[in-house]
Amino acid sequence: MIDFFEEIFSTLKQNKLRAIMTGFSVSWGIFMLIILLGSGKGLEHGMEHNFAGAVKNSIWVYSGRTAKAHNGLKAGRTIRFTNEDYDLLRRKLNGVDNISGRLYLYDDISITYKNEYANYRVTCVMPEFNKIETMDFTKGRFINQNDYKKFRKVVVVTQPVIDLLMKNTKDDPIGKYIKLGSIPFEIVGVFNDPEDKTSKKVYIPLSTGQKVFNGGNRIRNLAISTQATTVAENKAIETQLRNILAKRHRFSVDDEKAIYVNNTLEHFKQAQGAFAGIKGFIWIIGIMTIIAGIVGVSNIMIILVKERTKEIGIRKAIGASPSSVVRLILSESVLITGIAGFVGLLLGMGVLFILDKIITSMIEGGADQMNYIFNHPSADFNIAVTATLVLILAGLIAGYMPAKKAAAIKPIEALHDE
Amino acid sequence: MSDSIIRIENLHKSYITGKNSLHVLKGIDIDIKAGEMVSIMGSSGSGKSTLLNIFGILDNYDEGGYYLNDILISKMSETKAARFRNKYIGFIFQSFNLISFKTALENVALPLYYQNVNRKKRNAIAMEYLDRMGLKEWSNHLPSEMSGGQKQRVAIARALISNPKVILADEPTGALDTKTSYEVMEILQEVNNTGITVIIVTHETDIAQCTERIIRLKDGIIEANEYVTNPAIEVVNG
Numbered sequence: 128m129i130d131f132f133e134e135i136f137s138t139l140k141q142n143k144l145r146a147i148m149t150g151f152s153v154s155w156g157i158f159m160l161i162i163l164l165g166s167g168k169g170l171e172h173g174m175e176h177n178f179a180g181a182v183k184n185s186i187w188v189y190s191g192r193t194a195k196a197h198n199g200l201k202a203g204r205t206i207r208f209t210n211e212d213y214d215l216l217r218r219k220l221n222g223v224d225n226i227s228g229r230l231y232l233y234d235d236i237s238i239t240y241k242n243e244y245a246n247y248r249v250t251c252v253m254p255e256f257n258k259i260e261t262m263d264f265t266k267g268r269f270i271n272q273n274d275y276k277k278f279r280k281v282v283v284v285t286q287p288v289i290d291l292l293m294k295n296t297k298d299d300p301i302g303k304y305i306k307l308g309s310i311p312f313e314i315v316g317v318f319n320d321p322e323d324k325t326s327k328k329v330y331i332p333l334s335t336g337q338k339v340f341n342g343g344n345r346i347r348n349l350a351i352s353t354q355a356t357t358v359a360e361n362k363a364i365e366t367q368l369r370n371i372l373a374k375r376h377r378f379s380v381d382d383e384k385a386i387y388v389n390n391t392l393e394h395f396k397q398a399q400g401a402f403a404g405i406k407g408f409i410w411i412i413g414i415m416t417i418i419a420g421i422v423g424v425s426n427i428m429i430i431l432v433k434e435r436t437k438e439i440g441i442r443k444a445i446g447a448s449p450s451s452v453v454r455l456i457l458s459e460s461v462l463i464t465g466i467a468g469f470v471g472l473l474l475g476m477g478v479l480f481i482l483d484k485i486i487t488s489m490i491e492g493g494a495d496q497m498n499y500i501f502n503h504p505s506a507d508f509n510i511a512v513t514a515t516l517v518l519i520l521a522g523l524i525a526g527y528m529p530a531k532k533a534a535a536i537k538p539i540e541a542l543h544d545e
Numbered sequence: 546m547s548d549s550i551i552r553i554e555n556l557h558k559s560y561i562t563g564k565n566s567l568h569v570l571k572g573i574d575i576d577i578k579a580g581e582m583v584s585i586m587g588s589s590g591s592g593k594s595t596l597l598n599i600f601g602i603l604d605n606y607d608e609g610g611y612y613l614n615d616i617l618i619s620k621m622s623e624t625k626a627a628r629f630r631n632k633y634i635g636f637i638f639q640s641f642n643l644i645s646f647k648t649a650l651e652n653v654a655l656p657l658y659y660q661n662v663n664r665k666k667r668n669a670i671a672m673e674y675l676d677r678m679g680l681k682e683w684s685n686h687l688p689s690e691m692s693g694g695q696k697q698r699v700a701i702a703r704a705l706i707s708n709p710k711v712i713l714a715d716e717p718t719g720a721l722d723t724k725t726s727y728e729v730m731e732i733l734q735e736v737n738n739t740g741i742t743v744i745i746v747t748h749e750t751d752i753a754q755c756t757e758r759i760i761r762l763k764d765g766i767i768e769a770n771e772y773v774t775n776p777a778i779e780v781v782n783g
Contacts, residue, residue, distance in 0.1 A: 130664050141646035441642045444603065445703065446631025446659040448624040534623075539603045542642055 135458050142431075149427045150467025153521065156420035157468045157514055160413035161475025165482075167409045169504030174398050176322070176502065184356065185259050186365055187389040188349040188372070194384035198377050206376050206385050208346040210337075213253075219371050222354050222364045225255035228346035230336050232307070238329065240292040240305045247288065249307055249329045251336025259350045267301045267316030274315070275332045280339070282312035283330045286319050291327075307331070310339060353392070361392040417521055420464075424525035428460050432533045439533050440541020449534040456533045460526025461519060468518035479504050550614055550710055550742045551577040551600060557608035558595055569595045571765040572609070577744065579710070582737040584745045584753040587762035594715065596762070597746045601634055601713050602626045614710055631659055635704025635741075639716035641696040643688040649675060649699045650684040656707040667706075674702040678732065694725035701732055705741075712736060714745040718752055730755045 139146050190206040213228045220226075232249040239245075257269040265286060274281050282305060289300045304311040312331060320326040336342050351368070355361035365388055369380055378385040432439070439452055447455075482504050490502065558570040569592045577583055587593040598604035599611060602618055611618045613633055621629075636642075643652045650671050657667035675684050678698040688696055697717060704712055714733065718726035730752060737743045745756060753759045754773060761769040 438644050441644060444636050445656045446627050448627040539598050
């Protein structure tokens with residue numbers, strides 16, 4: 128086996144320039160493929176980041192103002208959700224995992240801890256809300272059923288809020304009290320928003336919010352996570368939801384302004400579909416580039432076989448079988464494409480790695496929007512394996528025709544070919 | 546069993562080029578015994594190279610029979626032909642046909658590569674044969690760095706390394722000057738003395754005179770088959 132490789136290397140050594148030139152086209156092909164696929168991954172990560180905040184199959188319902196007269200009622204009526212809407216949907220809407228109503232307290236409620244204070248929007252939610260919107264808890268827990276039922280004055284905030292309010296103390300925030308307006312709330316949990324690490328959010332139980340801040344039984348909007356896995360299923364749930372609410376609030380089912388429904392699964396799938404298209408396109412371009420490389424290698428190998436007609440004739444005259452000639456030419460081609468491709472692979476990976484580092488430092492340096500466009504471009508292990516297989520195949524294809532030609536060389540003709 | 550190493554019976558061979566058919570060999574019978582040194586002579590177009598190619602299983606014949614070491618060689622696969630060539634036959638060519646990018650040693654060792662002899666062993670054997678040809682110091686030189694006589698000696702060493710029964714030499718001295726030609730013939734005679742059959746195709750009478758038997762071909766048939774009583778090489782030596 129070692130012998131066999133030495134035989135090939137000794138030929139390749141004679142023609143360094145030719146081998147390098149041949150290899151370059153393959154290197155370039157693989158390099159481009161890796162760069163393209165890596166960039167594709169980067170775009171994909173960016174897209175995923177856009178959806179990181181909400182569970183992928185969620186529906187958000189906002190109340191609006193009717194635009195059509197319906198059932199003897201004039202257009203322009205404001206629709207208001209209450210706890211009854213929540214109860215109704217809980218009872219009647221099928222295919223639902225979690226529902227949470229939301230209510231916002233006015234922005235001018237000041238949040239204070241000792242001498243520090245800030246103004247952030249306080250959102251009142253239900254215990255199920257953390258199953259609809261993803262939160263990375265660093266300390267403590269989310270609002271639970273007991274908090275909700277017993278109107279407990281508890282609060283859950285994001286880390287940046289803690290960083291601001293407790294910047295002068297090293298206290299453990301859990302169990303500490305902050306004041307919302309003049310009412311103290313106990314901090315029970317601290318989390319990070321995976322979508323935006325700087326976002327400042329303050330959550331209290333909806334029941335507490337309604338009671339303490341005179342919210343009555345009002346709900347501003349509803350967040351629903353569904354069991355649906357397809358857009359069609361999610362769409363069906365959306366339609367059902369629209370019907371239920373239209374009946375209750377007496378507006379026309381096709382009144383788009385009465386309630387506004389944001390179906391994230393639909394968006395996600397749309398983006399995913401578009402993305403699958405891009406991905407396919409990238410693969411096609413990559414494969415085409417490699418094919419160009421294969422044709423290049425094949426061409427050069429054919430010329431090479433012509434150049435080596437005499438040598439092959441000699442080999443055959445002294446006992447080389449046709450299969451050993453095929454092996455010789457094929458291995459040479461596979462070796463060239465293999466090594467060249469590997470170089471291209473490494474270069475491509477290297478460029479992606481550097482790009483990743485640059486983008487990461489840009490994001491850390493405050494260019495957070497990069498997160499949503501392009502981040503972590505990388506060619507994963509599978510791509511590397513696929514590319515390697517493509518390479519070996521490319522070498523075989525590139526070498527096959529020339530090798531066949533070489534094996535068919537008749538020693539007499541070759542030897543008389545002066 | 547006979548002591549023939551190469552035997553042909555009523556051998557016919559035609560080359561077909563388009564509509565024309567060229568009848569090159571028109572029924573030839575030759576019987577060469579093991580250990581003989583034979584030359585085949587004839588003007589160009591007499592069919593002597595074709596005959597040698599058939600002997601070397603480099604070409605097929607149309608009719609008749611060819612027995613190499615009493616084995617009938619008829620149409621066979623390339624792979625099998627390669628094995629036969631490797632086992633029985635050593636070639637020497639007018640233009641040496643050494644592989645230009647391989648050193649003398651690598652060229653000599655190549656037939657053993659196709660017999661799957663490992664590198665260390667085949668290089669050692671190749672060195673032995675080069676030494677016999679007086680080219681030990683030249684083992685790491687490329688063919689382009691050697692003279693014609695040296696190249697032909699490398700080619701002879703390569704032909705001998707697989708321990709063939711027959712050496713087929715196609716105009717082995719055609720590209721050499723007279724002095725070197727006789728040196729090469731001397732070596733071929735030494736080879737023959739070790740019991741290997743040597744068949745030389747030539748058109749030079751004095752080269753043919755170095756062999757024991759001369760077969761003269763003319764227009765595809767044997768014109769004469771004469772035994773040399775006093776091989777010329779002795780005269781040169783004396």
